[in-house]
Amino acid sequence: MTTIWMGFLILLGLKSVPADGERGNPFISVDPSGAGIEFRHFSGSTAVKELIEIMGSGVALLDYDGDGKLDIYFVNGASLPGLTKTDPTQYNRLYHNEGSFRFSDVTAKARVDGSGYGMGVACADYDNDSDTDIYVTQFGSNVLYRNNGNGTFTDVTAKAGVVTGGWSTSAAFIDVDRDGDLDLYVARYVDYHIGKGPYCGEREKGRASYCLPDLFPATHDVLYANNGDGTFRDVTATTGIGSVAGNSLGVSTGDIDSDGWPDIFVANDRTSNFLFHNKGDGTFEEVGVVSGIGYSADGLARAGMGVDIGDFDHDLQPDIVVSNFEGEGLALFKNLGELFFGDVAGEQRLHEATYPYVGFGVGWIDYDNDSWLDLLLVNGHVLDDIEEYKPHIHFAQPGLLFRNRFGRLSQVDSPPGDALASPRVSRGAAFGDLDNDGRLDVVVQHHNGPPEILRNVVQGENRSVLVTLRGTRSNYDAIGARVTATVGGKRQRFEVKSARSYLSHSDPRIHIGLGQTNKIENLVISWPSGREQTVSNLAAGQGYVIQESSRGFKSFPLRTQQVSH
Amino acid sequence: MPLLVLVAVAAGTQREPPFAAALADFREGRYEQARVKLQRLLVQNSRDAAALHLLGLVEASLHHADQARAYLETSVTLAPNQPTFAINLARFWIRQGKLDAAEEVLQASVAILPRPETYETLGLLRLQDDKPQQALGCFTKSLALAPDRVNARYYVGLTQQSLGQFDAALEAYEAVLLLAPSDFYAHLQSAKILLIRGNLTQALAHLRAAEQEEPSSASVHLYLSRVHLSTGDLDLALRAATRAVRLKPNDSLSHYQLSQVLARLGRMKEAKLERDLFEKYRKFSPANLPEIWQRQED
Numbered sequence: 001m002t003t004i005w006m007g008f009l010i011l012l013g014l015k016s017v018p019a020d021g022e023r024g025n026p027f028i029s030v031d032p033s034g035a036g037i038e039f040r041h042f043s044g045s046t047a048v049k050e051l052i053e054i055m056g057s058g059v060a061l062l063d064y065d066g067d068g069k070l071d072i073y074f075v076n077g078a079s080l081p082g083l084t085k086t087d088p089t090q091y092n093r094l095y096h097n098e099g100s101f102r103f104s105d106v107t108a109k110a111r112v113d114g115s116g117y118g119m120g121v122a123c124a125d126y127d128n129d130s131d132t133d134i135y136v137t138q139f140g141s142n143v144l145y146r147n148n149g150n151g152t153f154t155d156v157t158a159k160a161g162v163v164t165g166g167w168s169t170s171a172a173f174i175d176v177d178r179d180g181d182l183d184l185y186v187a188r189y190v191d192y193h194i195g196k197g198p199y200c201g202e203r204e205k206g207r208a209s210y211c212l213p214d215l216f217p218a219t220h221d222v223l224y225a226n227n228g229d230g231t232f233r234d235v236t237a238t239t240g241i242g243s244v245a246g247n248s249l250g251v252s253t254g255d256i257d258s259d260g261w262p263d264i265f266v267a268n269d270r271t272s273n274f275l276f277h278n279k280g281d282g283t284f285e286e287v288g289v290v291s292g293i294g295y296s297a298d299g300l301a302r303a304g305m306g307v308d309i310g311d312f313d314h315d316l317q318p319d320i321v322v323s324n325f326e327g328e329g330l331a332l333f334k335n336l337g338e339l340f341f342g343d344v345a346g347e348q349r350l351h352e353a354t355y356p357y358v359g360f361g362v363g364w365i366d367y368d369n370d371s372w373l374d375l376l377l378v379n380g381h382v383l384d385d386i387e388e389y390k391p392h393i394h395f396a397q398p399g400l401l402f403r404n405r406f407g408r409l410s411q412v413d414s415p416p417g418d419a420l421a422s423p424r425v426s427r428g429a430a431f432g433d434l435d436n437d438g439r440l441d442v443v444v445q446h447h448n449g450p451p452e453i454l455r456n457v458v459q460g461e462n463r464s465v466l467v468t469l470r471g472t473r474s475n476y477d478a479i480g481a482r483v484t485a486t487v488g489g490k491r492q493r494f495e496v497k498s499a500r501s502y503l504s505h506s507d508p509r510i511h512i513g514l515g516q517t518n519k520i521e522n523l524v525i526s527w528p529s530g531r532e533q534t535v536s537n538l539a540a541g542q543g544y545v546i547q548e549s550s551r552g553f554k555s556f557p558l559r560t561q562q563v564s565h
Numbered sequence: 566m567p568l569l570v571l572v573a574v575a576a577g578t579q580r581e582p583p584f585a586a587a588l589a590d591f592r593e594g595r596y597e598q599a600r601v602k603l604q605r606l607l608v609q610n611s612r613d614a615a616a617l618h619l620l621g622l623v624e625a626s627l628h629h630a631d632q633a634r635a636y637l638e639t640s641v642t643l644a645p646n647q648p649t650f651a652i653n654l655a656r657f658w659i660r661q662g663k664l665d666a667a668e669e670v671l672q673a674s675v676a677i678l679p680r681p682e683t684y685e686t687l688g689l690l691r692l693q694d695d696k697p698q699q700a701l702g703c704f705t706k707s708l709a710l711a712p713d714r715v716n717a718r719y720y721v722g723l724t725q726q727s728l729g730q731f732d733a734a735l736e737a738y739e740a741v742l743l744l745a746p747s748d749f750y751a752h753l754q755s756a757k758i759l760l761i762r763g764n765l766t767q768a769l770a771h772l773r774a775a776e777q778e779e780p781s782s783a784s785v786h787l788y789l790s791r792v793h794l795s796t797g798d799l800d801l802a803l804r805a806a807t808r809a810v811r812l813k814p815n816d817s818l819s820h821y822q823l824s825q826v827l828a829r830l831g832r833m834k835e836a837k838l839e840r841d842l843f844e845k846y847r848k849f850s851p852a853n854l855p856e857i858w859q860r861q862e863d
Contacts, residue, residue, distance in 0.1 A: 295821070299821035329729065347764075352729050355729025391696075391698060392697065392728070
């Protein structure tokens with residue numbers, strides 16, 4: 001018998017069933033200014049059209065002060081060609097969640113305004129001191145902000161040894177060796193030098209254009225092993241990560257073959273996607289192509305941008321979704337077991353629905369709490385003059401929402417005026433429960449514009465549970481922990497991870513939709529340490545913090561209980 | 566060397582044996598012999614448009630671009646009412662990467678004599694230039710001139726497929742099959758869409774029909790392999806992929822498909838070899854027209 005220790009109270013506002021399945025999306029757009037968010041993305045666009053200008057930046061949802069509410073961190077670009085933030089409007093911004101969709105800018109106090117041209121962000125407690133740290137990827141050198149635990153951060157990049165260099169994109173904290181501290185994977189794009197690229201476009205007409213990444217050498221990603229003392233060492237070569245080069249943009253992690261070791265999936269732009277299979281001996285083997293997820297079924301390397309991993313069809317195997325370019329369609333790689341995958345985007349009609357769009361941020365989110373992972377994708381082209389070449393394709397593009405019913409995805413209509421329907425040039429997207437009402441919200445970074453906060457107001461009777469796992473022998477954030485939830489006699493699989501979508505970091509809590517069932521019968525947790533733990537009878541409409549512990553157990557009322565073994 | 570569209574002999578005109586012999590040489594790939602015969606004909610009549618045109622095709626096949634251009638252009642000037650001459654010249658320009666020149670030739674031709682095949686070629690040019698809406702306009706014009714024209718209907722389907730409008734594309738291919746039930750390309754493209762959608766039984770039916778028409782088509786066996794792989798029939802998938810590779814040894818996609826099947830069968834070393842061949846042939850890009858021209862080529 002286990003006791004459940006709840007670190008916070010979940011507000012119930014959980015009359016949540018989508019109005020009619022596929023008609024009308026459940027998100028409303030919260031005015032960022034009205035919410036206290038004055039951030040505006042800055043790409044540093046120039047007449048030269050440097051490739052970096054079109055990539056956009058990421059956004060993170062993290063609880064940096066441990067008050068139980070998700071805060072928001074926006075990454076920003078910088079002026080070109082200098083790659084420095086020359087104006088406060090170019091700073092990265094941290095917003096503290098005051099509740100009720102009100103936020104306050106705490107960037108200056110926190111000292112996380114960034115320095116160079118920001119790309120992505122990953123958040124986790126890398127030093128296991130119980131607060132969330134921030135790693136910002138940039139063009140040139142990255143930044144690791146250690147959380148001081150008092151609302152401020154310290155730049156410890158050099159000391160930690162994670163400067164990296166080159167053009168970093170997404171990053172992921174992951175305990176690759178399961179030694180209890182978080183290692184760091186950094187994806188990198190192409191070998192590019194500002195001001196030194198070839199001319200692309202129609203020179204005789206004076207029309208510069210953005211170059212394709214094919215013109216630049218691919219680079220290998222970087223893996224840092226955590227030394228356990230606040231520093232990291234570069235293990236790229238010894239682990240095999242450095243054996244392949246690609247144009248890496250999106251990263252997500254998970255135990256793809258359920259062998260107990262976390263693997264790494266990388267979405268590459270016009271080079272084959274990578275699947276680094278963790279062999280459990282300190283090395284990885286890249287198996288993307290042989291697994292069937294490297295290329296399209298036609299043997300084409302698509303422009304992979306965003307990625308997420310989730311068990312969308314309840315077969316307890318993690319499946320992988322990748323957003324791609326217009327004319328390529330979204331990829332949905334169904335896990336067939338034994339490290340083989342088949343792209344089922346076509347039979348799910350996702351391929352056709354996403355054909356005209358350039359997809360970036362993407363995520364599995366059970367927006368209606370019916371226990372089936374739905375899919376949200378934000379889009380936006382990279383060429384601001386695309387309509388001159390292809391009148392049927394647009395620079396600004398609407399977002400797309402697909403509802404999952406028993407493993408079948410269908411597009412949710414977003415009539416004009418709906419939040420997702422407005423064409424935007426979207427890039428990073430992060431998913432999380434901003435108001436702790438059990439309904440997942442979304443924050444989107446829009447290129448050269450204010451962000452968008454999509455508040456989930458889905459109605460109906462479905463309920464959910466939010467679970468925070470806290471490692472003791474495992475890393476504090478429990479990244480890599482696998483969770484199998486039995487709800488109404490049926491099992492669902494989840495995994496704690498730090499990276500998904502595009503350049504962004506989402507709510508690390510596990511959100512479990514229960515439909516109209518009133519409890520989770522069993523929650524089996526496979527901790528990264530190897531420990532297995534079972535928690536039973538978690539009531540719907542609650543949040544739980546479950547700690548990996550070896551001492552006794554306590555029993556508390558449902559809203560105030562902690563589980564320990 | 567892929568062939569350009571053969572010269573259309575003027576309706577009702579029986580060409581003399583030397584020309585017919587030269588044409589036969591060209592069809593059989595005996596380009597030098599064809600050239601000799603045609604040059605003799607041109608000594609007798611230097612303004613023989615058909616001979617000039619065929620000689621242009623011969624020179625193009627021999628990679629003599631300048632000579633080919635000269636002969637083809639002269640033939641078009643001498644016979645502006647021959648849409649096939651304009652189409653062949655346009656395709657020559659397309660192979661040279663000169664889409665503007667191709668456009669000019671085709672526009673001049675339709676201005677003199679609007680013909681469905683010329684609009685079709687204009688449409689394919691638009692499609693290659695990533696302008697599918699304009700391509701549809703051209704194919705529509707072709708159909709306005711010849712409503713039962715199978716090619717134009719097929720190209721409408723191809724364009725819609727390129728836009729991801731799969732329902733419309735399938736309808737277009739269905740319309741082609743009503744007019745021409747054994748149309749290989751309509752069966753093949755229908756199969757591709759149905760395969761993407763996971764409608765494997767229907768995809769298989771179309772592939773079987775395509776196979777009946779063209780048993781030696783590597784593409785058919787490639788897609789048969791993909792169907793079988795999707796249904797888990799690995800032995801059948803292997804057989805089909807192996808056949809595809811045998812039929813077209815330098816086709817990168819066939820090697821890719823074979824590598825995928827071998828991997829699923831656990832034959833990793835062989836899968837790696839096939840992957841290496843896939844990468845090798847992927848990098849090799851012969852100066853062929855894009856796949857959209859395949860129907861005209863054949």
